[in-house]
Amino acid sequence: MARLEETLKQIQPLNKDIMDRAQQKIDLLSKPLGSLGYLENLCVQLAGIYESVSFNMEKKTVVAFAGDHGVYEEGVAADPQWITKAQIPNFASGICAVGTLAKYMKANVIAVDVGVNCEEKLEGVLDYKIRKGTSNIHKGPAMSREEAVKSIEIGIEVATKAIDEGSRVLAIGEMGIANTTPSSAIISVFANCDPKEVTGRGAGLTPEKVGHKANIIREAIALNTPNQEDAIDVLMKVGGFEIGAMAGAILGAAAYRVPVILDGFISYAAALLAKKLHEEAASYMIASHYSAEPGTVKALELLGLKAILHLDMRLGEGSGGILLFPLLDTANYLYENMATRAASKC
Known part of the structure; x- marks a missing residue:
């Protein structure tokens, strides 16, 4: 703390x-x-x-955090959970979308495991694992308060280390199957709205499954009663380790007077946590794009931000955020x- x-x-x-x-x-x-x-x-x-x-904005870095989610067992994601473990090393090797874009733009990518559901260390990925995924928010809190703080402080540490090594712009990204569910929950709590207003397809759910997902989120919020005035309580009750780490990276960038580019829906949930922890953190944020997820507009309204790009993207990883690197240079x-x-x- x-x-x-x-x-x-x-x-x-x-x-x-x-x-x-x-x-x-x-x-x-x-x-x-x-x-x-x-x-x-x-x-x-x-x-x-x-x-x-x-x-001078010459050195730019994408910091991407990965974690799994207990709520996956409620059938809220279209893809198998093992994809988190399989994909996050591709961030470091440069063969996923954000890694490929980073190569093209000569930017750095730092991949961080804060809660991937596996025992082994992942190649090219920094090991900050808190534990192997959060608990199921449909049955209780996602994590303890101590774990929530730890996830934020990991994000601060990784971001400040990148800045100490010369990065002048940070973009945040993530990897975590089912993480649009806690993101929708966080936005729903801060917006004081029904989850159906901010819950979308994620990686490809059917309309019927989207309705199921919204119901799971609604029931999780009712069970856990997160306090919207306490960001750590919200993260602890319905969040994710990688979402907390992204919030921490935002705070670390703001503390060191470095701009941080938000990627999309999940990063906007993290940004809401960061803003609740310190109102001025929002001044250091640049919103990259309007994600295809329906909660994006409401989250941006709460942040007081306008996104720049309209690309109908919903990949995550930091893939939307990194597209702003050349635009910053052009400006x-x-x-x-x-x-x-x-x-x-x-």
Whole structure:
């Protein structure tokens, strides 16, 4: 708990003076005011994060956490659970979607086991296993409070280590069969809405199975009664180890003044936990895309964020988040290299 408390104390608001200076710089560029839209907003946000009108984002890293879920036994996922174990090493080897994209973009991928249902260590994957998956939330809490805190602190540790090694942008990702179920539960609790409003197909459920999944979530919330004012209680009652670790990575990035790109639905659930733990954490977040999961819009509304891309993606892994890496570079290149109104002959 000490590491979490210390990290929360370190998180500060964005530097508004620097943001004003960045906006003034943008407004002097040779273009109509505001005409680059969200690209301008990104540059101003990044300036406030880095506390510098000019900034270097050369080294970028995807941090992906993997864990399994006891609620899988309730028939809430279309795929077999062993896929978690089989797929997370592919993050490190670079042959899954996010790994392949990372190779193309010359970015780093850090894969972390926080709760995969296996005994052995996984090749190329950091071993931070808390235990072999959460408990079934349909029968009781997902984890103990101590385990919830530990998952968050693992995320903080991994993120801060990546930053210490030079990463200037982090994106978060995950792997965990059935993890849209706890994610929907978390969003439902914070939104104070019926689970059917935020529960979707996951990796490919039929409409009938989606209804079953929503019922399981509704009953899990009723059984466990998570306190929406206490993020750790929500994580403990209906969350997942990888979701807690993602929340921790967000907090670690915010404490070290590094932007963190959210991937999609599951990362938005983690982001809600992080924001509840520290309101200013949301200032360091950049939402990448509108996931095909129905709870995405509600989660983003609660976060006060707008996603940039509309790609109808629902893969996870960090695959949507990493697509923002070149967009950040493009925005920064325009910001640094466009002619000013005074210099332009247009």
